Amino acid sequence: MQRCRKCGAYSDHVNIHFDRMGICNYCGFYEKHRNVLEQKTALKNTFLLKMEIGKAKARTSGSSYDCLAAFSGGKGSAYMIWQLKEVYHMRVLAFTFGTIGHKGILDRLDIDHITFSQKGPFSYPAYLHAIDRHSYLIAGQNKIPLILNGRSRAKILQYADTTTGTEPFETAHCLREYDKQIFHGAGLAYPAYLSDGTDLLDDIGAEAISYFAYHDICEKDMIRSLEEKFGWIRPQRSHGPSGARSLSKKGELAFLVRKGELTPDQAEKML
Numbered sequence: 432m433q434r435c436r437k438c439g440a441y442s443d444h445v446n447i448h449f450d451r452m453g454i455c456n457y458c459g460f461y462e463k464h465r466n467v468l469e470q471k472t473a474l475k476n477t478f479l480l481k482m483e484i485g486k487a488k489a490r491t492s493g494s495s496y497d498c499l500a501a502f503s504g505g506k507g508s509a510y511m512i513w514q515l516k517e518v519y520h521m522r523v524l525a526f527t528f529g530t531i532g533h534k535g536i537l538d539r540l541d542i543d544h545i546t547f548s549q550k551g552p553f554s555y556p557a558y559l560h561a562i563d564r565h566s567y568l569i570a571g572q573n574k575i576p577l578i579l580n581g582r583s584r585a586k587i588l589q590y591a592d593t594t595t596g597t598e599p600f601e602t603a604h605c606l607r608e609y610d611k612q613i614f615h616g617a618g619l620a621y622p623a624y625l626s627d628g629t630d631l632l633d634d635i636g637a638e639a640i641s642y643f644a645y646h647d648i649c650e651k652d653m654i655r656s657l658e659e660k661f662g663w664i665r666p667q668r669s670h671g672p673s674g675a676r677s678l679s680k681k682g683e684l685a686f687l688v689r690k691g692e693l694t695p696d697q698a699e700k701m702l
């Protein structure tokens with residue numbers, strides 16, 4: 432089986448192909464756009480501008496919140512919500528799909544929180560769509576202009592080989608675009624039944640933004656700062672249907688190799 436000479440990804444990777452030098456399309460994309468993706472200050476400024484525009488829109492529409500933020504109970508979303516509130520001074524409504532046992536951090540930050548659920552069992556695509564759809568519904572009902580998610584950089588960029596539909600180059604402004612972005616990021620084909628469905632909420636507009644597309648912080652620093660500030664303890668349970676994690680792990684590890692944080696051998700051992 433062919434293997435990328437740079438990141439070590441194999442030819443069974445989602446939609447992978449190789450150039451004459453044996454470098455994969457995902458490494459090619461990362462190299463081409465490294466100057467944007469690693470420009471920390473410029474990315475933070477882009478994010479700040481998006482937040483300020485969101486605040487202005489919320490004031491105009493009379494919304495009680497500037498953004499809706501996904502809270503899974505994991506470190507990424509906890510860190511994001513903390514930063515949204517204390518660094519960007521956003522009025523945040525946090526939401527969780529399903530039940531959650533670990534919301535002390537939201538109480539500490541005095542963040543309003545809602546949970547919602549839908550009867551399962553879910554396939555992984557149906558689960559992803561249900562979360563996206565509910566978030567647009569809530570944003571529409573409350574006139575909230577921004578929907579924030581705490582996907583990791585690896586999740587956002589692991590299968591990126593075009594700037595179209597890829598943050599930070601392009602954001603989604605409706606459920607249809609957001610769904611496509613989330614599916615592409617997870618390495619999944621966009622299910623046809625979603626395109627012809629009547630539940631795509633085309634009348635609701637909100638900008639969907641991934642916090643970590645604009646903030647490059649390593650996992651260790653994130654956990655350490657959460658521990659210091661909140662006495663954070665890593666939740667034990669995993670999120671989403673089983674299998675979802677291992678499905679994406681291969682791509683996420685290849686991304687870390689591309690970025691220079693792991694060697695191909697180290698990534699291989701972690702699988």
Ligand SMILES: [Zn+2]
Nearest residue numbers: 435438455458
């Ligand atoms: Zn590669």
